[in-house]
Structures are given as C-alpha cells and as structure tokens.
Amino acid sequence: MITNLNTYSEAEIQRWLHIRAIEWTGWPAFVTQPIIPILLIYFPLLSVVIALFIADFFWRFIRYSFVSPDLVDIGALFTVFLKWPSAIGATIYFLLHQQYVLSLVALFWPIIAGFISFPVDMLVSAFQRHPLVGRVEVELAKRVGYVSKDTVL
Numbered sequence: 352m353i354t355n356l357n358t359y360s361e362a363e364i365q366r367w368l369h370i371r372a373i374e375w376t377g378w379p380a381f382v383t384q385p386i387i388p389i390l391l392i393y394f395p396l397l398s399v400v401i402a403l404f405i406a407d408f409f410w411r412f413i414r415y416s417f418v419s420p421d422l423v424d425i426g427a428l429f430t431v432f433l434k435w436p437s438a439i440g441a442t443i444y445f446l447l448h449q450q451y452v453l454s455l456v457a458l459f460w461p462i463i464a465g466f467i468s469f470p471v472d473m474l475v476s477a478f479q480r481h482p483l484v485g486r487v488e489v490e491l492a493k494r495v496g497y498v499s500k501d502t503v504l
Contacts, residue, residue, distance in 0.1 A: 371423040372487035379406040380467055381426065381430060382429065387399055388460050404467075419494070438460055441454075442454045
C-alpha cells in the first residue's frame with residue numbers, strides 16, 4: 352500500500368477510509384477524470400459518456416465484492432496529479448481547433464465527473480455517511496488492518 356496509515360491519527364484514518372470509499376463506489380467516473388478529456392480528442396462526446404455509464408453500471412455489481420486498498424491509493428494519486436493537466440491540455444487543443452463546447456467540457460470534466468456517475472447513491476454519499484459507502488469503508492478498514500476481519504457494518 353502506498354499510504355502509510357501508521358503515521359495517521361485516528362481521525363485522519365477515518366477520513367481517509369471515508370474519502371477512499373466514496374471514490375471506490377464511483378470508481379469508473381473517478382479514475383477517468385484525467386482520461387476523458389484526452390479521449391474527447393479521438394471519440395465523440397456522446398460515445399465517451401455512454402461508455403462511462405456502461406462501465407459505471409457494471410461497476411455496481413462488483414464494487415462491494417472487490418475492494419483494493421492498493422488500487423484506491425494508486426487511483427487517488429493518478430487522478431489528483433493528472434486530472435487538471437489533462438483537462439487544461441485538452442482544453443487548449445480544442446480551443447486551437449475552435450471546438451468551444453468540447454473545450455468547456457474538457458476543462459470542467461474533473462468537476463462534471465463527480466455528477467455523471469450512474470449510481471444515484473454517489474450524490475448522497477458525497478454529503479453524508481451513507482450505508483453503501485459504509486460497506487466499502489468497512490472492507491477497506493479490514494484490508495488495511497484497522498478493524499478485525501470479522502467486523503460487520
């Protein structure tokens with residue numbers, strides 16, 4: 352695991368678990384924040400959004416049965432460091448090619464992605480502790496050794 356939770360306080364671990372669980376429940380939309388602006392250069396917007404909705408739909412069936420702290424960490428680092436350079440780079444490309452609507456979509460994609468996720472519970476989870484996110488939090492906590500393996504929600 353990339354993040355060393357041994358150096359975190361109790362509150363920081365709980366916050367890390369909650370934030371990573373929110374990201375995990377909407378994983379396809381989350382990790383594609385730096386990818387979608389680049390894909391828009393090569394594929395039509397509607398095709399990209401439909402593909403994302405399909406990926407999100409299928410993610411609903413596996414997101415609770417498979418929780419990986421390593422993927423959570425890698426995804427968070429990947430997304431945090433690359434989403435804005437990708438968005439700004441694609442925006443410049445679209446502006447140079449006088450595609451103004453796509454330039455706006457590319458620029459604001461890191462924000463839009465948080466709302467385009469298929470599961471409706473993502474919006475609720477972003478503002479409060481939601482039982483579905485809690486399930487992922489417990490699984491993450493088990494995998495990192497924060498709680499015992501037999502803990503249930």
